[in-house]
Amino acid sequence: MSLRNSIVKLVQDTLCRGKALPVGDSESLLDAGVIDSLGMMELVKAIDKHFHITVEDEELSPDNLDSIDALTAYLKSKGVNE
Amino acid sequence: MTAAESLPPSNLASLVLSHPPAWAERTALRQLESSLTYAELRQCVLACAAHLSVAGVRPGSRVVLLIENSFDYVIALFAVLTLGATAIPLNPDNSAAAVSVVLADCAGLGCILRERTRAKVDPASTLPCLLPLENSFEDNRRRWYSSAAASPVEPQPDALALLLYTSGTTGRPKGVMLTHANLLANTASIVEYMEMTEADSTVTVLPFFHSFGNSILLTHLAAGACIYIENRFAFPAKVVEVLQQVRPTGFSGVPATFYILLHRTNFLQRDWSFLRYINQAGGGMRVETIQRLRQVMPSTSIVIMYGQTEASARLSYLPTELLETRLGSIGKAIPGVELRVAGPNGQETAPGEIGELTARGANIMAGYWNDPAGTAEALRGGWLHTGDMARRDEDGFLYIVSRKSDFIKSASYRISPGEIEDVIAEMGGIEDVAAIGVPDTLFGETIAVCVVCPADRFDAEAIRAHCQSRLPLYKLPRYILHVPEIPRTASGKKKYYILREQYQGLEGSSS
Numbered sequence: 001m002s003l004r005n006s007i008v009k010l011v012q013d014t015l016c017r018g019k020a021l022p023v024g025d026s027e028s029l030l031d032a033g034v035i036d037s038l039g040m041m042e043l044v045k046a047i048d049k050h051f052h053i054t055v056e057d058e059e060l061s062p063d064n065l066d067s068i069d070a071l072t073a074y075l076k077s078k079g080v081n082e
Numbered sequence: 083m084t085a086a087e088s089l090p091p092s093n094l095a096s097l098v099l100s101h102p103p104a105w106a107e108r109t110a111l112r113q114l115e116s117s118l119t120y121a122e123l124r125q126c127v128l129a130c131a132a133h134l135s136v137a138g139v140r141p142g143s144r145v146v147l148l149i150e151n152s153f154d155y156v157i158a159l160f161a162v163l164t165l166g167a168t169a170i171p172l173n174p175d176n177s178a179a180a181v182s183v184v185l186a187d188c189a190g191l192g193c194i195l196r197e198r199t200r201a202k203v204d205p206a207s208t209l210p211c212l213l214p215l216e217n218s219f220e221d222n223r224r225r226w227y228s229s230a231a232a233s234p235v236e237p238q239p240d241a242l243a244l245l246l247y248t249s250g251t252t253g254r255p256k257g258v259m260l261t262h263a264n265l266l267a268n269t270a271s272i273v274e275y276m277e278m279t280e281a282d283s284t285v286t287v288l289p290f291f292h293s294f295g296n297s298i299l300l301t302h303l304a305a306g307a308c309i310y311i312e313n314r315f316a317f318p319a320k321v322v323e324v325l326q327q328v329r330p331t332g333f334s335g336v337p338a339t340f341y342i343l344l345h346r347t348n349f350l351q352r353d354w355s356f357l358r359y360i361n362q363a364g365g366g367m368r369v370e371t372i373q374r375l376r377q378v379m380p381s382t383s384i385v386i387m388y389g390q391t392e393a394s395a396r397l398s399y400l401p402t403e404l405l406e407t408r409l410g411s412i413g414k415a416i417p418g419v420e421l422r423v424a425g426p427n428g429q430e431t432a433p434g435e436i437g438e439l440t441a442r443g444a445n446i447m448a449g450y451w452n453d454p455a456g457t458a459e460a461l462r463g464g465w466l467h468t469g470d471m472a473r474r475d476e477d478g479f480l481y482i483v484s485r486k487s488d489f490i491k492s493a494s495y496r497i498s499p500g501e502i503e504d505v506i507a508e509m510g511g512i513e514d515v516a517a518i519g520v521p522d523t524l525f526g527e528t529i530a531v532c533v534v535c536p537a538d539r540f541d542a543e544a545i546r547a548h549c550q551s552r553l554p555l556y557k558l559p560r561y562i563l564h565v566p567e568i569p570r571t572a573s574g575k576k577k578y579y580i581l582r583e584q585y586q587g588l589e590g591s592s593s
Binding site for chain 1: 150174175198199201202313314315316317318319320338342345346347348493524550551555556
């Protein structure tokens with residue numbers, strides 16, 4: 001599975017009860033109501049567990065986590081190439 | 083003088099429609115790069131009300147708002163109130179099925195929601211939509227600026243302004259009926275004791291569809307102050323950045339708000355001397371968190387507050403100068419409210435004795451919608467029975483000791499055990515189940531479920547997956563425990579307090 005598809009599945013499973021994401025890859029998950037502060041905590045835990053990395057506090061920014069594109073670029077920068 | 087300007091202060095809509103002329107060019111709302119003056123807000127409200135009137139909204143109509151914190155939320159709320167109708171703000175993350183339950187319960191006329199909200203929560207378009215909003219405020223603004231203004235209606239002070247739905251003891255949501263008089267009384271009281279003026283401003287991260295967030299909105303508009311709407315608390319560092327840029331005079335949060343800011347950002351390294359006050363409500367905050375806030379903002383008033391949706395919002399506060407000497411106290415009643423610690427027969431207890439905290443005042447709800455039995459129980463003897471057990475010290479300061487009711491309070495949400503239990507009980511092979519709150523550093527409480535079933539049928543992952551498919555994130559159990567039995571009273575009621583005592587050692591941190 002490509003990294004992008006793995007991320008989409010993780011976000012769907014963690015935040016959308018397994019349903020399809022209602023946004024395109026470049027669109028804000030926050031604006032679309034997919035994540036809130038509670039959801040972000042859950043997503044970060046899920047990312048840590050699934051990709052075996054640690055999302056540092058200073059990395060909790062929209063630039064890294066607020067869209068599928070941003071998440072893909074961020075995880076690649078952390079050396080994830082699944 | 084226009085009809086709107088002649089509205090008396092007994093009408094909640096008058097906070098926007100009848101602001102003093104001197105406030106006209108003052109900024110009422112800000113979000114990102116956009117702003118709205120009091121005069122512009124009034125114009126948008128009257129135009130939105132005209133559209134709602136065409137859609138059939140009349141005095142007494144009940145209208146659901148499914149809108150995140152935004153200019154559009156504020157405009158829609160006051161437009162509904164302008165027509166003498168009742169607003170029912172709901173979390174826009176609700177499913178269409180959950181919204182339908184509320185609409186059916188209150189015989190609601192319909193919803194106001196955005197196109198993108200509809201795509202997410204109601205793709206099949208099953209909800210009656212009175213007024214679809216564009217996703218962008220600027221598109222809506224153009225629509226309001228090219229529309230005629232509605233004629234405001236003047237409801238009686240005891241007319242319903244808001245129906246705020248909270249969890250009920252049985253799992254069925256309860257509609258808390260708040261009148262114009264209730265909300266105006268609480269708003270005036272908060273403005274008075276917080277000494278709020280038009281020089282004040284805030285950055286708000288709390289949802290307006292909750293009573294705490296709603297009170298922030300109403301008090302700032304009543305004072306002629308400015309509200310900066312910030313919805314990115316999912317990225318707490320961004321909120322710190324915005325606070326530093328906007329430099330508001332006040333900031334409000336629940337315990338989790340401050341815990342996250344202290345532990346997941348560089349909050350401790352920043353200068354907060356521009357903050358006149360911070361407010362905390364929504365459950366008891368750890369003493370350690372209060373002390374760290376005290377250290378990092380020595381010149382800022384830290385005001386601890388206590389309240390309930392049934393009280394419009396606020397019941398008591400502890401002034402900052404008493405924080406050290408009365409640590410752990412919720413203070414005393416706010417102006418216009420009486421608080422009493424009541425014994426088993428309703429009599430006031432002696433200092434140090436534990437009883438149920440009861441409240442009386444103009445801010446107390448009119449009752450629960452369509453639930454005379456629940457209303458009679460909650461308001462018996464003319465006092466609101468909060469369900470919180472408390473004691474009073476010799477000087478009259480109040481301390482919450484425990485909760486009489488079995489609600490779970492997590493991340494400021496009040497969650498009924500029944501809602502979670504009903505979902506788990508749908509699964510085959512479950513003999514009994516009880517959901518309880520266990521202490522959590524971040525959210526106050528997190529959810530544990532105790533499940534009775536044959537050992538070879540117990541599958542925690544299957545239960546978790548089933549809950550995920552049926553419940554919103556904040557209602558998902560953290561712990562799923564296999565237990566031999568659920569303790570019950572002789573009459574068959576679950577003894578939740580025994581389970582809470584038994585499993586309080588599960589305490590952990592969500593961070």
